Amino acid sequence: MIRFDNVSKVYARGHRPALDQVSVEVERGEFVFLVGASGSGKSTFLRLVHREERPTSGGVFVAGRDLSRISSWKVPQLRRQIGVVFQDFRLLGNKNVFDNVAIAMQVIGKPRHQVMSAVPETIEMVGLAGKEKRMPNELSGGEQQRVAIARAFVNRPAIILADEPTGNLDPTTSVGIMRLLERINRTGTTVAMATHDDEIVDQMRKRVIELVDGQVVRDQARGVYGARAEA
Amino acid sequence: MRLRFVLSQIGNGLRRNIAMAVSVVLVTFISLTFVGAAVMLQMQVDKAKDDWYDRVEVNVFLCPGGEPTQACPAGEVTEEQIAEIQSILESEALSDYVQNVYLESKSEAWASFQERFGDQEWAQRITEDQMQYSFRVKLVDPEQYQLIYDELSGRPGVQQVIDQRSILEPLFLVLNRATLISVGLAVLMTVTAVLLITTTIRLSAMSRRRETEIMRLVGASNFFIQLPFMLEGALAALTGAVLAVGGLWLGVHYIVEDWLAESVRFMPFVNTADVFTIAPVLVAIGIGLAVISSLVTLSRYTKV
Missing domain, CATH: 3.30.70.3040 (Alpha-Beta Plaits)
Known part of the structure; x- marks a missing residue:
């Protein structure tokens, strides 16, 4: 589903690359944690998949497409197959929960009847049934992240990219968010999540890819956060 | 759904930026009035020349x-x-x-x-x-x-x-000078209009940066992201153009048709029918200005 072929990314010439000769393959339906210190390249990895950045060298393949070859006007098509979730939720403060989720369908021209059925269904799935009319500032952090996940998932994308989705949440709330992501993963959606949260990684026992200074130092099925330190 | 969504975006944008929208309307109104006046003056000169040169x-x-x-x-x-x-x-x-x-x-x-x-x-x-x-x-x-x-x-x-033509020359000189002044003002005001529309759209795009960012994230096409901004500008410019046509019509109707043409009978004058001849041109100029300035601005502020 996602394949990196010797991918390097250099933001500023002469500086250390953000990603250095990374080769990774993520299968359809997999759940992958990207771990590593700040600046290790996790976010760059996700941005490359979403094609917000282009690799300096190497090939990025997502959902069977070579991202170095698709023209920029086809990028929106690619992004419709990918849902993204961020640490800071990125909700629209002037729109209620329903509209925040619906916008993902509206801007790609989904017909009204589809919006009217898919949005409440997804809101219910993330556990916010009955809160459709609430504004984001009336919700807790965990609830806001659920809205963001609903927005990312409402178009039933093949891939969900999550950049530290639990970074702003307390441990209990984080567990709820992880359950939700796991549930989405079980529907067959590939999930790639960058995180600092060792407890979560240790609990979930999913594949772990560890990045240090832009290089993959560990790629472990059913891994834990601090495997190298323990070994 | 799409159309409805675009319309609600435009409504939001205009409401949030009402002062700027009004200033765009006014500045296009004034600039297009001068453009129109210049064209009408030139039409007047041609009309008078046609008529008089036939007789001299x-x-x-x-x-x-x-x-x-x-x-x-x-x-x-x-x-x-x-x-x-x-x-x-x-x-x-x-x-x-x-x-x-x-x-x-x-x-x-x-x-x-x-x-x-x-x-x-x-x-x-x-x-x-x-x-x-x-x-x-x-x-x-x-x-x-x-x-x-x-x-x-x-x-x-x-x-x-x-x-005999030499008797008429001073009159044409005056009319031609008036056309020149009018063209000069029209150019100045048009430049102002372009700058103001650009600024308005830029402000509008920045105040909705979060929204456009999310639209990009979920895969909205460039065109779809930019469309509301362009339509906002075009709508304001269209309103300005319509006002300009209205202003010219009032001017020609009350000043030229009702007063000049009644009191100065020796020459033919432009009339309100001529206003409607140039109206489509003014509307096209207005919308063209808005669309071009928004394309230039938006390509920088709402890139995929």
């Missing part, structure tokens, strides 16, 4: 009787001289330029003189014999006056060659 003639005044003057040292023009001048005017060489030659006799000159000034005392003392012969020469192209002048002035029997 070259007058060749022949030597009158009485004291010899510098132009007429031999006194009054003779029959032979009149015949010679007429043969020149009707010659093969000038036939391409001269449409019509008419010899006005002394008695005809006197009659028309009396008709014009007959009610004044001094005019009644003028006798027929004090009048002079003249040729009225109608040219195919009134601009070719110089040709007749070169051919006839200084010839024995010719007192003076006068181009």
Whole structure:
């Protein structure tokens, strides 16, 4: 589903690359944690998949497409197959929960009847049934992240990219968010999540890819956060 | 869903930015009014020229009787001289330029003189014999006056060659200057309009940066992201253009049709029908300005 072929990314010439000769393959339906210190390249990895950045060298393949070859006007098509979730939720403060989720369908021209059925269904799935009319500032952090996940998932994308989705949440709330992501993963959606949260990684026992200074130092099925330190 | 969504985006954008939207409307209104005024003035000049140049003639005044003057040292023009001048005017060489030659006799000159000034005392003392012969020469192209002048002035029997057009020149000069001023203001105001529209759209795009960012994230196409901004600008410009057409219509209707055309009857004037002829042009210019300035701005602020 996602394949990196010797991918390097250099933001500023002469500086250390953000990603250095990374080769990774993520299968359809997999759940992958990207771990590593700040600046290790996790976010760059996700941005490359979403094609917000282009690799300096190497090939990025997502959902069977070579991202170095698709023209920029086809990028929106690619992004419709990918849902993204961020640490800071990125909700629209002037729109209620329903509209925040619906916008993902509206801007790609989904017909009204589809919006009217898919949005409440997804809101219910993330556990916010009955809160459709609430504004984001009336919700807790965990609830806001659920809205963001609903927005990312409402178009039933093949891939969900999550950049530290639990970074702003307390441990209990984080567990709820992880359950939700796991549930989405079980529907067959590939999930790639960058995180600092060792407890979560240790609990979930999913594949772990560890990045240090832009290089993959560990790629472990059913891994834990601090495997190298323990070994 | 799509159309509805775009419309609600436009509504939001205009509401949030109402002061800027109004200023775009006003500045396009004023600039397009000047553009329109310049075009109307030029139309006025053309209309008046068409009409007057159809009527103007070259007058060749022949030597009158009485004291010899510098132009007429031999006194009054003779029959032979009149015949010679007429043969020149009707010659093969000038036939391409001269449409019509008419010899006005002394008695005809006197009659028309009396008709014009007959009610004044001094005019009644003028006798027929004090009048002079003249040729009225109608040219195919009134601009070719110089040709007749070169051919006839200084010839024995010719007192003076006068181009009636020269009487009209000052008027056209004024009209042309007015057009120039109007064009200058139109250009200035149009530049202002472009800058203001650009600024408005930029502000609008920045205040909705979060929204456009999310739209990009979920895979909205560039066109779809930019469309509401462009339509906002176009809508404001369209309103300005409609106001400009309305303003021109009022101006032409009340100032030109109701007042000028009533009081100054010797020339044809532009009318409200002409306003509607240029209206589509003004609307197109307005919308074109808005769309071009938004394309330029948006390509920088809402990139995929």
